[in-house]
Amino acid sequence: MSDRLGIVTAASLEKGVDVRLDSPVSVEDMVVGRYVTIEGQKRRFFGMITEVSLGVTDERLKISPPDVADPFISEVLTGTSTFGQIHVTPMLTIGGDAESILEGPQPVKTIPAHFCTVNLASERDMELVFGPEDPQRFNIGNPLDMETKLCLNLEEFAKRSNGIFGKSGTGKTFLTRILLIGMLQKSRAVNLIFDMHNEYGWQGTSEAGPPVKGLKPLFQSKVAIFTLDEENSRRRGVSTDFVVKIGYDEIEPEDIAILRQTLNLTDLAVEATYQLRRRFGKSWIQNTLETEDSEEIKKLLEETKIHESSLQTLKRGLRTFQRLPFIEPHAPVDAVKSILDHLDRGVNVVLEFGRYRDITAYVLVANMLARRIYAQYQARTEKAMAEGTAAPNPLVITIEEAHKFLNPEVSSQTIFGTIAREMRKYNVSLLVIDQRPSGIDSEVMSQMGTKITCLLDNERDIDSVLAGVSGKSELKSVLARLAPKQQALIFGHAVPMPVAFQPREYGSAQSYKDFTSAGQPEKTEKDIEELWE
Amino acid sequence: MREGFNHKGVRFINSQPHNKIAEVIEASTARFDAQCYELYELPPLGSLVKTGDIYGIVSGAKTESLESNRKPIARGKDEASEEAVYESSPQLLKLLHSEFTAEVVGYQDGENLRRYLPPQPARIHGFVYLCQPDEVKEFSKSFGFLDILLNAALPVPAAELIAAALRQMSRIHDDPHAFLVAAGKELASLLSSDFLTLKNILGRLR
Numbered sequence: 143m144s145d146r147l148g149i150v151t152a153a154s155l156e157k158g159v160d161v162r163l164d165s166p167v168s169v170e171d172m173v174v175g176r177y178v179t180i181e182g183q184k185r186r187f188f189g190m191i192t193e194v195s196l197g198v199t200d201e202r203l204k205i206s207p208p209d210v211a212d213p214f215i216s217e218v219l220t221g222t223s224t225f226g227q228i229h230v231t232p233m234l235t236i237g238g239d240a241e242s243i244l245e246g247p248q249p250v251k252t253i254p255a256h257f258c259t260v261n262l263a264s265e266r267d268m269e270l271v272f273g274p275e276d277p278q279r280f281n282i283g284n285p286l287d288m289e290t291k292l293c294l295n296l297e298e299f300a301k302r303s304n305g306i307f308g309k310s311g312t313g314k315t316f317l318t319r320i321l322l323i324g325m326l327q328k329s330r331a332v333n334l335i336f337d338m339h340n341e342y343g344w345q346g347t348s349e350a351g352p353p354v355k356g357l358k359p360l361f362q363s364k365v366a367i368f369t370l371d372e373e374n375s376r377r378r379g380v381s382t383d384f385v386v387k388i389g390y391d392e393i394e395p396e397d398i399a400i401l402r403q404t405l406n407l408t409d410l411a412v413e414a415t416y417q418l419r420r421r422f423g424k425s426w427i428q429n430t431l432e433t434e435d436s437e438e439i440k441k442l443l444e445e446t447k448i449h450e451s452s453l454q455t456l457k458r459g460l461r462t463f464q465r466l467p468f469i470e471p472h473a474p475v476d477a478v479k480s481i482l483d484h485l486d487r488g489v490n491v492v493l494e495f496g497r498y499r500d501i502t503a504y505v506l507v508a509n510m511l512a513r514r515i516y517a518q519y520q521a522r523t524e525k526a527m528a529e530g531t532a533a534p535n536p537l538v539i540t541i542e543e544a545h546k547f548l549n550p551e552v553s554s555q556t557i558f559g560t561i562a563r564e565m566r567k568y569n570v571s572l573l574v575i576d577q578r579p580s581g582i583d584s585e586v587m588s589q590m591g592t593k594i595t596c597l598l599d600n601e602r603d604i605d606s607v608l609a610g611v612s613g614k615s616e617l618k619s620v621l622a623r624l625a626p627k628q629q630a631l632i633f634g635h636a637v638p639m640p641v642a643f644q645p646r647e648y649g650s651a652q653s654y655k656d657f658t659s660a661g662q663p664e665k666t667e668k669d670i671e672e673l674w675e
Numbered sequence: 676m677r678e679g680f681n682h683k684g685v686r687f688i689n690s691q692p693h694n695k696i697a698e699v700i701e702a703s704t705a706r707f708d709a710q711c712y713e714l715y716e717l718p719p720l721g722s723l724v725k726t727g728d729i730y731g732i733v734s735g736a737k738t739e740s741l742e743s744n745r746k747p748i749a750r751g752k753d754e755a756s757e758e759a760v761y762e763s764s765p766q767l768l769k770l771l772h773s774e775f776t777a778e779v780v781g782y783q784d785g786e787n788l789r790r791y792l793p794p795q796p797a798r799i800h801g802f803v804y805l806c807q808p809d810e811v812k813e814f815s816k817s818f819g820f821l822d823i824l825l826n827a828a829l830p831v832p833a834a835e836l837i838a839a840a841l842r843q844m845s846r847i848h849d850d851p852h853a854f855l856v857a858a859g860k861e862l863a864s865l866l867s868s869d870f871l872t873l874k875n876i877l878g879r880l881r
Contacts, residue, residue: 165860199863199867199868199870200867200868200869200870202870202871203870206870208870208874208877214852214855214856214859214877214880214881215874215877215878217856217859218855218856218859218860218862218863218877219863221860222859222860222863222864222867223863223866223867223870223873
């Protein structure tokens with residue numbers, strides 16, 4: 143079967159290419175988001191269908207429509223007087239000469255000539271653009287309506303901070319799990335996952351049926367589960383590797399600053415934390431909370447020049463911590479050190495929050511741990527650079543509800559804002575998962591390498607995800623028409639061109655087998671093949 | 676006679692000896708008139724005819740008195756049937772004659788069949804033949820002639836003639852429906868800005 147669709151009738155670099163469909167091609171088979179190739183005279187273009195429309199050659203057809211009950215008349219008119227049109231946004235081009243073929247696909251800087259043939263992109267074409275599954279590339283799903291494997295270069299992916307967006311229930315968690323498995327197998331990067339809803343480590347929920355496996359059961363030796371809530375983990379039957387306790391003395395004023403909104407603190411109360419830290423040193427929280435006596439308070443207020451109401455607000459806020467059992471005066475074991483030890487051995491760490499799913503605990507713990515881990519990474523990377531030794535394993539930190547960390551008010555204060563901005567200078571990058579991308583600082587969004595987005599329907603969310611992407615309005619129509627489940631659009635650094643895709647299956651026995659075997663290519667088979675050559 | 680004409684004329688007569696139907700009596704570049712050898716033995720409207728190496732499509736026909744100032748008079752009052760009129764007045768067959776007009780739609784140029792006007796018009800007294808099925812099939816492989824018919828000054832409405840010609844041609848094709856659809860699509864692109872004419876023709880194709 144020929145996949146010829148039609149011919150180019152009009153094009154502009156800015157607005158894209160208009161294609162008139164041939165008569166045998168049904169306009170109803172054309173779906174937004176599909177890939178086509180345009181055979182130019184000197185080069186091939188790859189583009190995405192971004193609009194489908196109907197046209198007539200004579201306006202009178204619309205006024206006095208023909209007798210469509212007659213199949214002969216409708217057969218004659220289809221594709222001639224009445225025709226389908228698609229609008230294609232060209233994304234990439236490959237030159238015809240040998241040199242350009244070696245170079246691979248390049249961004250589009252020109253347009254195809256008049257009447258060039260337009261074909262449906264074949265599986266081979268897609269493979270040419272996205273590459274075959276290999277030691278770096280991981281199959282994340284199929285492009286919409288195609289059988290081809292869509293392979294993502296995860297080594298490249300892990301080099302930048304990335305984002306996964308989508309409304310609640312669109313499959314963000316499943317997609318994240320697939321990407322984590324991919325990174326775990328195909329890149330040098332290690333992952334630290336702040337698992338707010340206990341979805342990644344041992345077992346995850348599925349709307350469709352029984353719970354699905356987390357990372358640990360699939361990759362025993364490569365994943366460690368840390369927990370903040372040992373009791374909860376035990377009840378869920380999760381074998382944990384480490385119980386994280388946090389000492390009051392580990393909390394810094396910066397950690398309180400980003401909790402300003404969640405703890406409902408005033409600016410002055412936040413200011414006060416710095417003075418108290420200076421006054422009391424490391425155990426400032428404990429000391430502040432223990433200062434109950436009115437004489438002592440008076441003395442403290444005088445010394446630190448804090449207003450009494452600010453101190454009361456702050457104390458009220460800090461008492462929230464006392465209700466979190468994983469916070470103790472002194473942590474018995476240094477959680478950061480243990481996490482770093484695991485990461486150094488190439489073991490991925492999932493930190494489960496157990497019952498402490500409220501945002502205060504999540505923001506506090508994630509920010510605090512990440513800040514200290516990042517500091518370590520920074521020191522070690524700088525040392526490695528100075529001494530010419532090996533840098534630590536690249537680290538990808540996964541955070542959920544990212545707009546709580548990266549909103550414009552706090553993104554300059556949280557460590558995550560710094561990581562997102564400084565990119566991978568110190569071998570640390572982010573994997574941000576969020577359902578309200580419009581809440582994330584636009585500066586942070588613009589620094590993200592690859593964005594994967596499931597269905598979004600809020601106009602502001604769509605705009606913020608697509609900000610700065612070329613062909614934004616066209617992608618918008620693709621994004622707005624994704625199915626509510628298990629379809630996503632990926633664009634940015636790790637893919638040569640944006641593509642709408644269906645993530646691969648996750649949850650069946652066969653899918654687990656495919657995932658676990660993907661990391662070990664059939665080496666023996668290959669060796670034997672080589673012997674025969 | 677020209678050499679090429681001679682050569683092809685011989686071949687033509689050899690292969691189709693029996694269907695000489697008329698003789699050219701008036702010719703211009705775009706059309707020719709021919710008189711039939713037998714009264715009423717006219718080729719159907721829209722059929723493909725050939726004189727020399729020129730192809731024409733029959734665009735109109737008439738039967739009239741040989742002398743234009745002498746009109747026929749009614750003779751059948753006492754006759755039992757129409758045939759009896761002719762039987763009792765056998766001179767009628769000589770006094771009346773049938774003529775048809777053909778629009779020139781192409782010519783044989785050596786090995787090639789051209790579907791546009793020939794450099795020279797047909798010759799007076801050139802024999803006119805009704806084209807055989809394989810010739811019609813060959814000629815209707817391409818629809819270049821439709822454009823000539825659409826733009827010619829015709830004795831009958833263009834829609835009628837084109838529909839008649841296509842109906843005739845479709846009969847000898849293995850898949851008449853596919854042929855008509857292809858022709859219809861060609862017409863649709865020629866008549867892209869005149870949907871009403873297109874609709875008229877398509878309505879007459881069945």
